[in-house]
Amino acid sequence: MDMLLSRVEKPARYIGSEWNMERKEVYDFRFALCFPDVYEIGMSHLGSRILYRVLNDMDGVYCERCYAPWTDMEQALRAFHEPLFTLETKSPLKDFDIVGFSLLYEMCYTNVLTMLELSGIPFLSSERDESNPLIVAGGPCTVNPEPIADIVDVILIGDGEELEPELVECVRQAKREGISKAAMLERLAGIKGVYIPSFYRPVYENGRYARTERLNAHAPEHPVRRVVRDLDTAKYIGRQLVPHMQIVHDRVAVEVMRGCTRGCRFCQAGYIYRPVRERTEETLLRQTRDLVTCTGYDEVSLLSLSTGDYSELHTLLPRIIDDMAEQKVSVSLPSLRIDSLLKDDLEKMQTVRKGGLTFAPEAGTQRMRDVINKNVTEDDLLRAVTDAFTAGWCGVKLYFMIGLPTETDEDVVGIAELAGKVSNAFYRLPKDKRGSGFRVTVSVSTFVPKPWTAFQWCAQDRQEEIVRKQQLLKTALKGVRGAELHCHPSVLSVLEAVFSRGDRRLNSVLIDAYQRGCRFDSWAEHFKPDAWAEAFEANGLRMDEYAHRERAIDEPLPWETVDVLVTPAYLKREWAKAQQAKTTKDCRQGCNGCFGEHCEDYCRV
């Protein structure tokens, strides 16, 4: 171990032994919870923290963690012919019953291959038998499981709190009985939320996906996304791991609710985590106290897709802040909605520690915001920032997207104009009422159409067009006092668009690209666009076809084999309304019918 650790830049990524790490002596089932990115990112993932608890609370099950090795560790492992190992017991992944990956971002797929290869596990499920661990994948990416369908044995769609224990029990029982892998997969196919890709075969006609054939009668025609009905009683993190090294989200995480009622049309999370489920105030207070006590953290974050929409926020927030202030623990809300933000809350938060202030108008003009159904007005934003500036903040970060459907140059320039108004809102305040060193950071990403959104049919803007729009914005921002522009590189978002809406043919492209050296594609220093281009070419496929082609509204879509509850019919209605810049109301104000016939069973808002 010393040999390996002394050769890498950040050895603390691989040592484990964190406070609250699970140690077990007696177990008969081993689960490797894998995250295909570095430790600092994987350790920050809320879902993995929950699953670590859920699985380790099972009798006889030992769940250990493994993260993607950074390139220096990969080289060291190869040089010494050592397998990749888990943090808890330093065991190779081959020794586990289940190797499960959390997939949060398509650009991590190559790292899955690194982790399999460094464990001596064959890439394709068809090349693995009973002697190999069962390879499982879950997480938001699996709502389109096709681009990894040849690699993973079992795909989990939806919430994992109840699904993962059912998976483990089923596999454990199958192993006790000594049945074949094929027979075990048949049993697993019966669990709600499970998709066994090898039981389905996509058919292509004229070079395009046409339909899916079901090959096994045990498999449901459309596996349905799993939903935890009662979040309040669902298992939570319990004893949160406290890392030695700094991680991206290095604080106590409390999930106040899951799902979002807003219906922003670009937002995949907004569609695939429906319906909204809240935890009660009392549960949240108790979880916050317990987590702070058992971790020693001095910062708590109240997480959700839109914490400002939590129904009891204005009673919860003062209670948590007071409770935590005694222990000098600060409270932050990562996702404030402009319209839900109250001045009192701001002032309250400021008494503990002044964090950064971030708003996401997403688009620069009202027309564009109506298209994406981001129901926020310019007045909302200006009122919110003026409140914040009066309360002492002197910097604000604004998130936008460019390349949205129906976008014109006017909409792009609108971003700069909005930033200008925010800047004016600051400088309009009397000098003694405002801070100094004002900054308005304009962070602009490139829109990536995602499956299971109203924009799943859209063509993504071509790279040249994105670069032109970025330039246009840069020019327009000149003269805005305190403005700073951050544009995300657009090359990567093309590949992201390809894999988001990809079909099963991408599996061979992925493996090919990996063999050409692609790793950590989301890290600019490792991204190899040329190698990816070669991999597509070699497999006779075009990125253009996946990223830049508008799909016909009645075209079969490869991800529609699974059922994520939100219906294609609803998405079609939303897409039609978007093109007319018509908004859809927040579903707390009345049902918009997004679940179709599933509504009765799954949504009781």
Place this chain on the structure above:
Amino acid sequence: MKIIAAFEKTKELSYTSHLDVQRTLQRAFRRADLPLAFSKGFNPHPKLSFATALATGYTSSGEWIEVELDRDVTPEDFTERVNAALPKGMRFHSAFIADDGFPTLSKMLVAAKYIITLYTDTPVTMEELGSAIRAITESEEVIVEKKTKSGIKPANIRPEILEAEPISASDRIAVAAIVGTLNAAGGLRAETFARALFERLQTNGRFTAHRIALCFEGSDRLPRLR
């Protein structure tokens, strides 16, 4: 109240950095319900300071710290409670309460003792190890490349070496004990000595370092040089 105590850092935890250790201690104190006192002012920071930092990758038997706590506690209670809240691989010992006016640890620090283990590419005998160490201790100057802000420069580390002796040598593992100066301004780095030793043994390889003790002057409650 101010407590002075030493902790050991062993096994895998040696691969955590000085900053990591600071964070780990702060959180462990909170878990132990022994809250650190915070400085006043715009950006409050905990009143916790180290005699010195330990390089990432080194193990140690005694890293000394001083902490100001918001609550009174006996040294025994302190040690017991913090140890129950520390991850495996870190453990406190030798705690005592510092009277008012007790000088800061970094001002009293004078030297450090290490065991250095060289894993050499070629076999080394005890005689070879002994003569290589003598070649260092008996010369007037030991010039090594030192990294400074303005690049790599040659520097004479001989004045920083107080003692050095061979401990064992078998096949490709050579062990030496060294004592070097160490204070707030700097001092002998075990790594520098290890490199000088590799050079004189005319071989390469990797090394590990274990800090046996930090040595202080000005208080009989702290370990001394002699």
